[in-house]
Amino acid sequence: MKRSSWTDYQKDIADDNYYYARSCIRQNFFPGSEKVFLDILSKDLGRNIFDDPLHTSCTGIGYHSDVVPLETIMTVVARQFALMSEAGYENFTSSCITSFGIYTELLNTWEEFPETEERTRENLYKATGREFKIPKNLSHTSDVIFHHREAIAARAKRKLVNIHTGEPLRVVEHIGCHYAKIFPKKGVGGSEFPYVLAGMVESWGGEIVDYPERRHCCGFGFRNYLVQANRGYSVANSHKKLESMAPFKPDFIVCNCPGCTMFLDKWQYTLAEMEGTTYGQNGQGIPVLSYEEMAGLVLGYDPWVLGMQMHQVDVEPLLDKMGVEYDPSAKYLGRNGKFIGRPERAIVNSCSEETIYRKKF
Amino acid sequence: MAKYFDMLLEDVRLREGLTACMNCGVCTAVCPAAAFYNYDPRQIVCIVQTRDDEAIEELLKSETIWYCGECMSCRPRCPRGNTPAYVIQALRTLSQKLGFFVESEKGRQQLALKRAIGDNILRTGYCLTPRNIRPELHPEQGTVWKWIIDNDEQIYGQFTSVYGKEGSGALRKCSDETMAEIHKIFEVTGGKEFFDTIEQHSDRKAREMGFDGADEEYFMEVYTKNSNEHY
Numbered sequence: 159m160k161r162s163s164w165t166d167y168q169k170d171i172a173d174d175n176y177y178y179a180r181s182c183i184r185q186n187f188f189p190g191s192e193k194v195f196l197d198i199l200s201k202d203l204g205r206n207i208f209d210d211p212l213h214t215s216c217t218g219i220g221y222h223s224d225v226v227p228l229e230t231i232m233t234v235v236a237r238q239f240a241l242m243s244e245a246g247y248e249n250f251t252s253s254c255i256t257s258f259g260i261y262t263e264l265l266n267t268w269e270e271f272p273e274t275e276e277r278t279r280e281n282l283y284k285a286t287g288r289e290f291k292i293p294k295n296l297s298h299t300s301d302v303i304f305h306h307r308e309a310i311a312a313r314a315k316r317k318l319v320n321i322h323t324g325e326p327l328r329v330v331e332h333i334g335c336h337y338a339k340i341f342p343k344k345g346v347g348g349s350e351f352p353y354v355l356a357g358m359v360e361s362w363g364g365e366i367v368d369y370p371e372r373r374h375c376c377g378f379g380f381r382n383y384l385v386q387a388n389r390g391y392s393v394a395n396s397h398k399k400l401e402s403m404a405p406f407k408p409d410f411i412v413c414n415c416p417g418c419t420m421f422l423d424k425w426q427y428t429l430a431e432m433e434g435t436t437y438g439q440n441g442q443g444i445p446v447l448s449y450e451e452m453a454g455l456v457l458g459y460d461p462w463v464l465g466m467q468m469h470q471v472d473v474e475p476l477l478d479k480m481g482v483e484y485d486p487s488a489k490y491l492g493r494n495g496k497f498i499g500r501p502e503r504a505i506v507n508s509c510s511e512e513t514i515y516r517k518k519f
Numbered sequence: 520m521a522k523y524f525d526m527l528l529e530d531v532r533l534r535e536g537l538t539a540c541m542n543c544g545v546c547t548a549v550c551p552a553a554a555f556y557n558y559d560p561r562q563i564v565c566i567v568q569t570r571d572d573e574a575i576e577e578l579l580k581s582e583t584i585w586y587c588g589e590c591m592s593c594r595p596r597c598p599r600g601n602t603p604a605y606v607i608q609a610l611r612t613l614s615q616k617l618g619f620f621v622e623s624e625k626g627r628q629q630l631a632l633k634r635a636i637g638d639n640i641l642r643t644g645y646c647l648t649p650r651n652i653r654p655e656l657h658p659e660q661g662t663v664w665k666w667i668i669d670n671d672e673q674i675y676g677q678f679t680s681v682y683g684k685e686g687s688g689a690l691r692k693c694s695d696e697t698m699a700e701i702h703k704i705f706e707v708t709g710g711k712e713f714f715d716t717i718e719q720h721s722d723r724k725a726r727e728m729g730f731d732g733a734d735e736e737y738f739m740e741v742y743t744k745n746s747n748e749h750y
Contacts, residue, residue: 180689182645182646182647182648183647185679185689185690186647186648186649186652186690189675189678189679189689189690190677190678192678192689193678193679193689209687209688210687211685211686211687211688211691211694212694212697214640214644214645214693214697214701215640215644215645215646217640217646218646219636219646219647220632220636220637220640220646222589223629223632223636224608224611224612224615224629224632225629225632225633225636225637225713225714225717226637226640226710226713227612227708227709227710227713228530228531228532228612229708229709229710230704230705230708230709230710230713232708233704233707233708234701234704237700237704259591267531267535270531270535271531271534271535274531281704281707281708282704284707285700285703285704285706285707285708286700286703286704335590335591335592336590336591338595339590339591339592339594339595340591340594342595348595349595350595373592374551374592375551375588375590375592377551377588378588378590379551379552379588379589379590380588380589381585381588381628381632382552382586382588384631384632384635384636385628385631385632385741385742386656386742386743387628387741387742387743387744387745388625388628388745389659390555390745391551391552391555391556391586391588393659394554394555395551395554395555398554424659424660424661424664425659427659427661427662428659428661465677465678467663468663468667468674469663470660470661470662470663470664490666492670492673492674492676492677493672493673493674493676493677494673498670498673498674499666499669499670500666501661501662501663501665501666502662502665502666503662504661504662504663507661507662507663
């Protein structure tokens with residue numbers, strides 16, 4: 159394939175008036191990312207986005223664990239679309255890659271097999287009395303940030319540049335399998351020319367690292383992580399990616415999918431504790447960011463407001479390279495600003511006390 | 520006779536995922552499960568398209584259909600536009616409907632998935648919630664996760680004002696009306712019946728294996744047991 163063939167894989171992304179669907183995984187592990195996404199859209203960019211209290215999980219993790227049947231998930235998704243229409247919106251944006259994959263798959267299924275859409279409409283009406291419209295525009299929340307990347311660059315307080323060397327930060331991006339492997343033309347750049355995160359990194363001053371296993375799965379594998387007996391699959395696949403990217407000395411990893419963000423963070427902890435292997439520089443881990451966190455840092459948000467204290471791998475080495483001012487002693491404070499104790503020290507989570515020591519004395 | 524193949528054809532994923540496989544093996548080459556397990560999606564697709572009842576029944580009772588991680592890496596690379604992972608999804612669904620899943624170690628894990636994810640959806644409206652990712656069952660989640668769970672209200676409270684409460688925001692409680700709709704959807708679409716089928720066949724198998732039914736002990740057995748014969 160020629161390099162120019164990536165231009166086939168572009169998509170229309172709505173500019174305003176979004177119906178927002180939260181993610182099970184992102185709200186559990188990265189609630190600050192969901193909060194800052196809404197803040198960036200509404201406060202920084204002046205866009206209208208609706209955070210509906212009525213929607214549920216799309217049940218995608220259950221579907222890909224093969225316990226939620228196809229007919230069931232189709233009807234749950236139809237309910238989400240009905241809620242969107244009832245709220246007066248046409249542009250659906252999902253915070254989850256698994257969900258985004260589900261939405262693209264089911265919209266295609268309804269197109270290819272119209273009888274399934276018909277049956278879903280009947281099921282939804284029978285179960286809830288609701289009726290739905292197909293969204294005019296479907297995007298993942300990273301598509302929305304990608305769409306507004308130059309507006310964010312224009313408001314940037316910081317760049318993805320190492321302030322000590324003046325060089326662009328070296329960034330590994332991971333778009334997640336279900337963003338574009340199911341329907342490549344529904345994702346920016348498709349699965350072969352991943353550009354949704356790369357476009358943000360380039361616009362904000364960083365440099366993308368291309369490495370052999372760039373398109374390999376993070377290793378979630380649904381049942382292969384969710385069942386304890388199978389987790390070797392999951393860590394082995396993350397290991398394969400980490401081994402492949404490490405020689406390129408990335409300054410951080412940015413992920414599209416909340417699951418991938420979590421796995422590439424947590425499996426670094428596991429590999430460090432089990433084997434003593436770390437993949438970052440100076441014996442540290444490689445910080446793993448969501449794209450909301452990356453955008454938030456660029457826009458000048460405080461890292462603890464972004465929720466980066468919830469990462470297992472310390473993010474301070476990256477913050478120091480970027481010249482982010484932060485209060486090390488505020489990392490482990492609770493809701494009321496009181497110290498709530500810190501996590502037990504681990505190989506990839508040990509620098510904050512040293513940082514406190516260095517800053518205090 | 521192609522009884523099982525006809526049953527598989529009722530699933531639109533099989534019709535979408537398998538037209539005419541030429542057995543090139545690209546799916547196996549890119550497959551993360553094939554990199555880890557003794558697993559070959561090419562061979563599974565090959566067996567299914569023989570339409571041979573005996574061979575498909577063996578597949579439905581096998582370990583091999585449970586290795587796939589449903590990452591869909593096979594889908595964009597297939598030169599014939601097939602999706603072996605869709606074929607797997609159809610096989611897994613049929614295996615559970617017919618009760619064949621309990622005949623393999625990996626298949627029996629469906630009970631754990633039904634209880635951990637499926638029941639949580641019906642309880643909370645979400646596939647997962649912080650307190651069902653228990654640190655003792657998830658040591659790989661690390662020390663920070665344990666700190667989060669030990670201080671969940673203090674930590675989540677910084678990012679959402681509705682942790683466990685109704686309203687807009689992360690980790691909000693789904694209202695009773697919302698949950699009633701979700702339950703009704705599961706009833707109307709066969710989701711609840713599917714859950715019951717998993718429970719019933721698991722209970723039968725658990726007794727066959729000497730457990731007092733599909734109790735907590737059996738759950739832990741299927742959740743943790745790895746015979747290490749999968750590689």
